[in-house]
Amino acid sequence: MIRKILCAGAALAALGAISAPAQADNIKTGIWYAFGFTTTGTALFGPGYAAGTSPNGVLAPSAPWTITLSKPTTMVVTDVEESGDQFTLYDNGVLLGTTSTPVPYAQNVGECISCALASSNFSHGYFTLPAGVNVITGTFDGVVGNGDGDFAIGVPEPATWALMLIGFGGLGMALRSRRRTALA
Numbered sequence: 001m002i003r004k005i006l007c008a009g010a011a012l013a014a015l016g017a018i019s020a021p022a023q024a025d026n027i028k029t030g031i032w033y034a035f036g037f038t039t040t041g042t043a044l045f046g047p048g049y050a051a052g053t054s055p056n057g058v059l060a061p062s063a064p065w066t067i068t069l070s071k072p073t074t075m076v077v078t079d080v081e082e083s084g085d086q087f088t089l090y091d092n093g094v095l096l097g098t099t100s101t102p103v104p105y106a107q108n109v110g111e112c113i114s115c116a117l118a119s120s121n122f123s124h125g126y127f128t129l130p131a132g133v134n135v136i137t138g139t140f141d142g143v144v145g146n147g148d149g150d151f152a153i154g155v156p157e158p159a160t161w162a163l164m165l166i167g168f169g170g171l172g173m174a175l176r177s178r179r180r181t182a183l184a
Contacts, residue, residue: 025066025133029073029154032113033060036148037085037140044087044138044149060151065136072131073154078124080116080150083107085142086123087149091134099125104143113150129153 027033035046046060077099079085084104089096102123109115109122116122123142 025068026061027065027067027136027153029067030152031058032150032152032155033058033065034080034111034148034150035060035063037087037146039145040140040142042140044140063137067129067134067136067153069129069131069134069153073129075127075129075136075151075153076117076124076155077127077151078113078116078149079122079142079147080111080113081108081147082144083116083119083121083123084144085140085147085149087125087138088141089125089127089136089138091127091129091136093135093137096127096129096136097125098141099123102142111150116150 033046035044037044043063045063046065047062075089075096077087077089079087079099079102083102083106086099086102088098100120100123103121106121107119109119117124129136
């Protein structure tokens with residue numbers, strides 16, 4: 001009986017750890033959004049990818065992007081396609097920071113987000129958003145004009161995925177044990 005309770009508790013803890021930390025207004029957590037920009041110094045806007053279909057699936061809504069969070073959460077921003085794009089972000093008009101310094105025209109990875117995040121040639125940044133209403137705006141500060149980038153709020157990290165798998169395993173063990181007891 002204690003084993004069942006521990007397994008169920010582990011499963012609930014793991015599921016709680018990955019549950020969505022936000023109720024988004026026009027942005028949902030755990031989804032990559034493509035946004036657009038034009039020339040250096042201009043505002044970031046949505047949708048990205050030339051207002052067409054994003055290979056990454058979701059076009060960002062029109063900026064500013066409003067996110068209501070129940071707890072602090074990380075926002076990940078990356079340049080994609082051609083290296084050389086850099087972004088400055090603001091939350092409710094307060095500077096969040098600038099993405100890392102890219103190497104202009106050094107690499108083209110198409111719309112591959114994981115490829116861009118893995119390369120130091122591409123600009124990317126991790127910003128902590130506080131609990132409450134966050135209104136995100138930004139400017140394009142790079143050298144490659146008329147392009148797109150991607151951002152996500154609260155994307156689970158590998159450790160979170162591992163915890164989730166442990167939780168599902170514990171839940172499965174509890175259900176299996178329960179079924180065995182019922183059959184006996």
